[in-house]
Amino acid sequence: GQQLNQSPQSMFIQEGEDVSMNCTSSSIFNTWLWYKQDPGEGPVLLIALYKAGELTSNGRLTAQFGITRKDSFLNISASIPSDVGIYFCAGPSAGGTSYGKLTFGQGTILTVHP
Amino acid sequence: DVKVTQSSRYLVKRTGEKVFLECVQDMDHENMFWYRQDPGLGLRLIYFSYDVKMKEKGDIPEGYSVSREKKERFSLILESASTNQTSMYLCASSSLYFRQETQYFGPGTRLLVL
Numbered sequence: 001g002q003q004l005n006q007s008p009q010s011m012f013i014q015e016g017e018d019v020s021m022n023c024t025s026s027s028i029f030n031t032w033l034w035y036k037q038d039p040g041e042g043p044v045l046l047i048a049l050y051k052a053g054e055l056t057s058n059g060r061l062t063a064q065f066g067i068t069r070k071d072s073f074l075n076i077s078a079s080i081p082s083d084v085g086i087y088f089c090a091g092p093s094a095g096g097t098s099y100g101k102l103t104f105g106q107g108t109i110l111t112v113h114p
Numbered sequence: 115d116v117k118v119t120q121s122s123r124y125l126v127k128r129t130g131e132k133v134f135l136e137c138v139q140d141m142d143h144e145n146m147f148w149y150r151q152d153p154g155l156g157l158r159l160i161y162f163s164y165d166v167k168m169k170e171k172g173d174i175p176e177g178y179s180v181s182r183e184k185k186e187r188f189s190l191i192l193e194s195a196s197t198n199q200t201s202m203y204l205c206a207s208s209s210l211y212f213r214q215e216t217q218y219f220g221p222g223t224r225l226l227v228l
Binding site: 004006009031033040041042043044045048088090092093100101102104105106107 | 208
């Protein structure tokens with residue numbers, strides 16, 4: 001089946017630093033999604049990307065839909081302690097009836113030291 | 115404000131017990147999903163439902179069943195709990211007709227099977 005590979009698996013950074021993470025796939029996706037899971041909560045959608053090459057921002061977060069449609073990138077500028085959590089990339093699952101099924105990456109755990 | 119609620123935040127059960135995890139959404143969504151989350155594995159889809167009484171297997175359905183008798187409620191059942199089902203369980207919902215990729219998650223149930 002489809003697999004999404006995220007890297008890095010974890011990051012430890014100082015407050016104020018910029019963060020970059022990415023997600024790759026062996027198959028093409030027509031939509032890329034980035035979700036964030038705060039500690040003790042369920043994931044929440046941060047950014048959705050719908051076109052190859054698209055660059056979309058949400059506050060200090062910027063995500064890009066790779067030209068090949070097999071990758072996506074998420075950048076966080078000037079990190080703050082509340083950026084702590086797990087970041088997941090996701091894309092619509094292929095095959096059969098979709099009904100909004102998503103395939104998720106393994107997640108990137110972000111720790112921000114004050 | 116959209117809301118997905120799960121019946122318990124923490125649950126401890128014994129091997130062989132029958133376990134019910136309940137999920138309720140108040141957004142009149144057609145699609146509902148059950149995932150399990152394990153470190154390093156991301157979110158893996160167990161079952162999903164796109165309508166009342168309709169269900170389809172996800173990627174890891176073995177050892178689980180589901181029930182959807184009402185549109186707002188989706189239950190996950192572990193017929194005979196085993197220790198390898200110790201995990202975080204997340205419920206989500208989405209609209210079938212608008213932005214299916216936006217899934218709304220509950221806070222999760224952390225299940226420990228002894």
